[in-house]
Structure formats: structure tokens, C-alpha cells
Amino acid sequence: MKLPSGWYDGEIVVHDEAGRPDFGLLQTAFDGEETSHIVYFVFDLPFHDGADLRDTPLEQRRAVLQAILEKSANESVRFSAALAAPPRQIMEAACQMGLEGLVGKRRDSVYVSRRSGDWIKLKCGQRQEFVVGGYTDPQGARSGFGALLLGTYDADGQLRYAGKVGSGFDAAILADLGARLKKLAADASPFAAGQAVAAGAHWVKPALVAEVSFGAWTRAGSIRHAVFRGLRADKKAAGIVRERAAPVENPMHTRQQQAPVASKLPPSLKVSNPDRVIDAASGTTKIALVRYYALVGALMLTHLKARPVSLVRAPAGVGGELFFQKHADVGKLPGVRPLDPALDPDHPPMLEVATMQGLLSAAQWNVVEFHTQNAYAQRYETPNRVVFDLDPGKGVEWPQIQEAAQLMRAMLAQLGLPAFLKTSGGKGLHVVVPVKPFYDWDTVKRFAQAIVAHMAQTIPDRFVQKSGPSNRIGKIYIDYLRNGRGSTTVCAWSARTRAGLGISVPVTWEELAHLRGGDHWTVGTAHTRLDVGNAPWADYAKSARSLTAAMKRLGFQVTP
Numbered sequence: 071m072k073l074p075s076g077w078y079d080g081e082i083v084v085h086d087e088a089g090r091p092d093f094g095l096l097q098t099a100f101d102g103e104e105t106s107h108i109v110y111f112v113f114d115l116p117f118h119d120g121a122d123l124r125d126t127p128l129e130q131r132r133a134v135l136q137a138i139l140e141k142s143a144n145e146s147v148r149f150s151a152a153l154a155a156p157p158r159q160i161m162e163a164a165c166q167m168g169l170e171g172l173v174g175k176r177r178d179s180v181y182v183s184r185r186s187g188d189w190i191k192l193k194c195g196q197r198q199e200f201v202v203g204g205y206t207d208p209q210g211a212r213s214g215f216g217a218l219l220l221g222t223y224d225a226d227g228q229l230r231y232a233g234k235v236g237s238g239f240d241a242a243i244l245a246d247l248g249a250r251l252k253k254l255a256a257d258a259s260p261f262a263a264g265q266a267v268a269a270g271a272h273w274v275k276p277a278l279v280a281e282v283s284f285g286a287w288t289r290a291g292s293i294r295h296a297v298f299r300g301l302r303a304d305k306k307a308a309g310i311v312r313e314r315a316a317p318v319e320n321p322m323h324t325r326q327q328q329a330p331v332a333s334k335l336p337p338s339l340k341v342s343n344p345d346r347v348i349d350a351a352s353g354t355t356k357i358a359l360v361r362y363y364a365l366v367g368a369l370m371l372t373h374l375k376a377r378p379v380s381l382v383r384a385p386a387g388v389g390g391e392l393f394f395q396k397h398a399d400v401g402k403l404p405g406v407r408p409l410d411p412a413l414d415p416d417h418p419p420m421l422e423v424a425t426m427q428g429l430l431s432a433a434q435w436n437v438v439e440f441h442t443q444n445a446y447a448q449r450y451e452t453p454n455r456v457v458f459d460l461d462p463g464k465g466v467e468w469p470q471i472q473e474a475a476q477l478m479r480a481m482l483a484q485l486g487l488p489a490f491l492k493t494s495g496g497k498g499l500h501v502v503v504p505v506k507p508f509y510d511w512d513t514v515k516r517f518a519q520a521i522v523a524h525m526a527q528t529i530p531d532r533f534v535q536k537s538g539p540s541n542r543i544g545k546i547y548i549d550y551l552r553n554g555r556g557s558t559t560v561c562a563w564s565a566r567t568r569a570g571l572g573i574s575v576p577v578t579w580e581e582l583a584h585l586r587g588g589d590h591w592t593v594g595t596a597h598t599r600l601d602v603g604n605a606p607w608a609d610y611a612k613s614a615r616s617l618t619a620a621m622k623r624l625g626f627q628v629t630p
Contacts, residue, residue, distance in 0.1 A: 071142045074119040078135075079181075080112035080150060090168055092289070112139065113150035116181045124181040131181070158353060158594070165194035170286050187586025193295070193598055195283050198313045199305050200232055202278040203260045204271045205251050211609065213241070214248030218280060218298065219271055221261055222312040228262040232291060232312070235282050238298030238603055240372050241611055247301070250278065279305040283600065295601050299368055339427075341434050348387035348438070351569035352594055359565065360433045362593045366573075367426045369603050370563035374429070376446040378409060378420040380558045381432055382439035384567045392567060396420055396556070403431045409447045414556070422447060438567045441558035444514075445507065452507035453514050454614065457559045458522070459549035460498040463534075463542030472582055474532060474546045475499050479579065481525055485620035488613040491606075494588040495566035495574040498546075500559060504614040511555035513628055517617060518550035520626050562604075565593050575599060578606040 083091040084099050084107050099105055115135040116124045123131050132152070139149045153160050157174065164172050171193040179188035200220035208216045217236030221229040239247070254274040261267055279302040285295035291312075344357035363370070383393040397418040400406045405428025408419035423429055423440065432440070444453040460474050478501045479489045490502045509517075519535075525548060526535040534542045537549065552559045565571045572589025573596055591599050621628065 071144055071147060073138060073142060076118040077116045078112045079114040079116060080110050082108050082110050084108055088168070091170075095289070108146070110147045111150040112147060114181060127178045127180070128175055129177045156353065161192055161194075170194060187584070187590065190595060191598055192595065193285055195285065195597055195600070196287075196293075197281065197283040197299070199279050199281050199302055199310050200235075201229060201260075201276045201307045201310050202251075202274060202280050203229060203231070203276050204267070204273045206234070206236075206268055206270055206272070208244075212244070214239075214244030215251060215272075217268070218247075219261075219268055220280065220282065220293070220296075221276070222310055223308065224262075224311070229260050229276055230291065230312075231261045231265045231267050233288075233293040233296060234268055235280070235284075235293075235296035235298045237296070237601055237605060238282075238368075240604055241608065242372075243298075254278070276307050279303075279307050279310060285601075297601050297603060339430050339434065346387070348384065349569065349571050350388070352571055352592065354571055354593055356436075359438065359571070359593060360430060362565065362596060363429050363433045364426070365600070366563045366596060367429050369600075370429065370440070370561065371424070371426065372604055373562040374423045374440065374442060376422065376424070376448065377442040378413070378445075378447055378450070379423050379443075379561070380441040381421070381435075381437045382441065382567060383436045384438045385436045388438075388567050388569055388571070403428065403435060405429070405431050413447060413450045420447075438565050438571075440561045440564040442561045443556065443558050444553060445511075449507045451510055453509075453511060453553065454505055454507040456503040456505055456514060456518050456617075457552045458501040458503075458518070459494070459552055459559065460501065461537075461542075461547045461549050462497055463539065463545050463547065465544040466546060468587055470532070471498055471546065471588070472585070474548075475501060475582060476579075477529065477532065478525070478548065481521065485521070485623050487615055487617075487620050489579075490576070490610055490613075491579055491582065492562055492574055492576045493572075493585065493590055495560060495564065495572035496568055496588050498588045500574070504610055506614050506616045509617055509628070511553075514617070515550065515553040515555075517621060517624075517626050518553045520624055522548045522550045524624065562607075563596075576604055576607045581606070 082096065084095040086092040086095060099108055112135060113132070114128070115131050118134055123134070136149050139147070161172060171191060173189060173191055175189040179186070200222060202218050203221045204219035206216035206219070208214060217234040219234050220232045222232050224230050251274050254277055256273040256275050259267065259271070259273050260276040281299040281302050282293070283297045283299055284293040287293060341357050341360055344355065346356045348354055348356050348359060380394060380396045381398065383395065384390060398406070398421060400408055400421065405423070405425040407422050407424065407428070409422055411419045414420050423432060444455045444457060445451070446454060458478055460471055460478065462471050475491060482489045482501070482503060487503050490504070492500050492502065494500050523535050526533040532545060534545045534547050537547050551557060560566065560574050562574050562576050565573050566589070568589070570589060571593040573591050573593060575591050577585065
């Protein structure tokens with residue numbers, strides 16, 4: 071092509087008959103000799119004609135690259151063009167076209183040879199029901215089963231294997247579904263003869279129907295990036311067939327079809343003022359937020375159920391007046407139930423959001439944030455978790471917050487306590503400790519305060535124990551006040567009433583180094599995290615420890 075010497079960074083694809091990249095065709099091209107259809111889309115130029123461009127902003131590097139490739143026409147090597155339209159419209163159009171998704175990059179980013187928060191993958195999703203025909207054994211510390219083996223019926227009534235799903239299960243689902251599977255045990259495979267199914271499979275009678283979201287179908291007829299969403303008792307297994315996605319003629323102008331299938335709303339839910347923009351920074355509308363909660367509802371309910379909740383309403387959207395409500399007229403909120411008045415005798419009953427209906431009716435009522443208390447309603451006087459909110463002061467950069475989380479984890483490990491991590495959806499991080507419900511609110515709060523005081527005294531150049539803004543310039547305040555009776559912390563998967571609508575997401579400690587902020591994920595990018603879901607906290611419930619030994623190690627005295 072007579073190009074200048076350099077490093078030309080891109081990706082190879084093979085297109086199908088409709089012009090869409092097809093991973094299966096690319097594999098076939100490698101396996102055989104049909105390489106003539108491979109196209110190389112070049113999107114970056116880290117080195118050019120002896121010059122190192124890695125510290126040059128992406129837009130400038132791409133301008134040089136585009137000028138070079140325009141002078142050398144070659145259908146096999148093409149410039150990967152940027153799409154000039156609002157991101158939400160681009161994503162909707164891509165999904166309607168049947169693409170797997172898009173890649174987004176920061177225009178001013180430098181070139182790095184590692185993972186970075188400066189570029190993101192935005193995946194399109196599909197969703198349908200499948201018949202459960204078997205399962206695999208669990209691996210590691212997991213119990214119940216490993217993955218469900220899925221299928222759909224063809225026109226001849228044969229159950230065709232469609233792949234497996236191994237994510238989207240919490241401990242309770244693994245136990246309940248594992249027991250059901252054992253009761254349905256079968257000696258022979260229910261799938262059509264001659265099909266290759268996962269090794270080490272256990273067969274069951276094809277009676278259960280699972281709803282599953284996934285990224286795409288392979289050419290071999292299996293699903294990719296599958297996430298379990300729940301069992302469908304209202305569907306008969308015999309009627310489950312493979313669904314075919316149909317293109318929409320005018321996706322940019324059909325409001326009812328803008329939401330992905332995975333976030334469809336119940337027909338009984340009426341959303342008032344659906345097109346009202348609630349966040350100017352992202353352009354998110356009220357209906358988009360309701361659809362977001364429909365998308366993550368199953369994941370979020372794990373963290374909401376059984377806990378008293380406080381609702382943050384934002385009728386005027388981000389930047390407007392907020393209403394923080396522990397008590398509300400639940401007649402307006404189907405699915406939100408009042409708790410025993412004795413839990414808070416001087417006030418109206420506290421609330422619990424225990425169903426998808428409650429979550430969505432609250433969102434329709436302009437609730438943006440959902441906050442939960444540290445105790446279950448049934449054992450309200452003895453909290454079962456301790457929360458440490460890492461709240462950065464002015465001048466604190468993100469790497470300092472990441473370091474603070476690791477120091478907090480190390481401190482808790484010295485006390486023999488487990489630590490789970492989640493983004494806050496805002497500026498900081500939350501470190502959460504599951505504990506056995508034994509001590510009262512005041513004792514747990516004072517113990518949390520003692521831990522924070524020890525951290526501030528031991529590492530005074532990093533931490534402070536006073537909350538005022540002037541006290542924490544350049545330092546981090548570890549907020550222990552969230553452990554008091556009636557205090558709350560934003561729930562996992564809840565959105566935040568901040569520009570961009572960041573969300574709180576459970577993460578592993580190994581992921582901490584790769585996060586770019588407490589708002590690493592937003593309402594608009596949440597779908598890129600669904601295949602992980604609550605998996606980082608899979609061991610949360612069984613990790614609960616008594617605080618007694620930790621109190622002794624710290625020299626904390628329990629007052630009678």
C-alpha cells in the first residue's frame with residue numbers, strides 16, 4: 071500500500087451477506103483459506119514515520135491516520151470512521167441493525183498498552199426464554215450447579231441445544247434451583263441426537279423455562295454472554311422456540327422501540343411525562359431511567375429485600391430540589407409495602423421495596439436513588455453489616471481513593487473481618503462488612519468510629535475523622551455515621567442524582583485498579599456490566615462474621 075512506516079492499530083472482520091461483522095465467518099476464514107474477505111479496519115496510529123504519537127490526543131492521531139489512508143485506496147484496509155450523532159441514537163440504531171455493539175473512546179485520550187477507562191464497549195443485548203435440559207457441576211466455592219444447559223424446540227418438536235448460562239445466580243437462586251434440578255433428574259439427554267453438549271452434563275426432564283439475556287447467536291446456534299434473569303412459571307416448555315429479531319424500519323423515530331428487549335416494562339405501568347429530561351449532562355429521560363430499573367431490577371432486589379429503604383425523589387431532575395423520604399403514602403406506590411410501625415414508633419411506618427413492581431412504581435414517582443439501612447426489618451435492633459464510605463476532600467485524586475480502599479481492606483483483614491467493595495456512583499467507594507446480627511446500633515456505630523479513629527491516627531496524611539470540608543482538604547474522610555440507627559447507604563445498582571447518573575456497582579478487589587472513578591458505570595452504560603451482575607459479591611452472605619473477636623483485637627470496650 072506504500073504507507074509510511076509505523077504501527078497501524080485496528081481490528082480484522084469478515085462481513086456477512088447483510089454487511090454485519092460475523093465472528094463465526096472470521097473463525098472460518100482462519101480455519102480455511104477464504105482469507106480474501108477479511109477486512110482490516112484501522113482506528114489508531116501510535117507510531118508514524120519515526121515519530122512517537124502515543125502522547126498525542128486521539129483525535130489528532132486519527133486525523134493523521136485518515137489523511138494517510140485516503141491517499142491509498144484499498145478495500146481490504148479501511149479507516150474506521152467515527153460516528154457523528156448523539157450516542158444514544160447511535161446505540162439504538164446499531165442494536166436495531168443487529169450489531170453486537172459499539173466502542174466509545176475519549177477524544178483527548180493518549181495511547182496506552184493496557185486496559186483503560188478511556189474506551190468502553192457498549193453491547194447490544196437480546197433476551198428470550200429457553201428450556202432447561204441439564205446442568206454442569208459447580209466449580210470452586212460455588213454450590214448448587216455450575217451452568218444451565220439450554221435449548222429451544224424446532225419445527226419437528228426436537229429440543230435443540232442453544233448453549234449454557236452460568237452467570238446471574240445468587241446463593242439463594244443456586245440453592246433453590248439446584249434442588250429443583252435434582253428432583254427433575256433424567257437418565258438420558260433431552261436434546262436432539264447428535265448434538266455436541268457441554269462435557270460432564272447432568273440431564274433433567276425439560277420442564278423448567280428460564281428467561282436469559284445474551285449478546286448474540288453464534289453461527290452454530292449457541293448464545294454468547296448469557297445472563298440468567300429468572301424462571302418463567304407462566305410459560306410452557308413445549309412452546310419455547312428460537313425467536314428471530316426483526317429490524318425496525320425507522321428506529322430513530324419510533325419511541326416505543328427504543329428500549330432494549332431486556333428492559334421492557336410491564337404493561338400495567340403507566341409512566342407520566344416519559345420524555346422529560348432528568349439529566350441534562352447525559353440527556354437521560356424519565357422513561358429511560360424507569361427502563362434502567364427494569365433492566366437491573368433482578369440484581370437490585372437482592373440488595374433491597376427485607377431492608378428498610380429511603381427514597382430520594384427528584385421531580386425536577388438532577389440539579390433540582392431533592393426529597394429524602396423514609397415514609398410515604400404507599401397507596402401511590404404499588405409493590406412498596408409499609409413495615410411494622412413498632413420499628414419506628416414516633417413516625418409513620420418505614421418502607422420496603424421487595425418486588426419489581428415496587429421498584430418501577432417508585433421510579434415512576436420520580437425516585438432516582440434508593441438507600442437501605444444496615445439491618446433487616448425482622449431483626450431491626452441488631453444490624454448485620456458495617457459500611458465505610460470513603461469520601462474524598464478537595465484536591466484528592468482518584469488514585470488516592472483507590473489506595474485508601476486497599477488500606478481500609480488491610481485494616482479490616484487485621485481485625486479478621488471480610489470486606490466487600492462497590493462503587494458509590496459518585497466520587498468515592500463503599501467498603502461493606504457483613505456481620506452477624508448480635509450487637510445493637512449504638513455499639514456497632516461506636517466500633518465503626520473506633521476503626522476510623524485508628525485509621526486517622528495511624529495514617530494522618532491520608533485520613534481524617536472529622537467530616538467538615540475544611541478538615542479534609544487533600545485527605546479522605548471515612549464516613550462511619552452511616553452505621554447509626556435509621557442511617558442509610560445508597561443501594562447497589564441504584565442511580566445517583568448527579569450529572570451523568572452514575573450507579574453504585576459491586577466489584578471485586580481485583581477490579582479496583584481498573585476503575586476510573588466512583589461513577590465508572592452510569593445508567594447509560596450499565597448494560598456493559600450485566601454479564602457480571604452480583605457475582606463479585608457471591609460469597610457475601612456466608613462471609614458474615616461476629617464482631618466480638620475484632621473488638622478485642624482493637625481493644626474496643628462494649629458498654630453495658
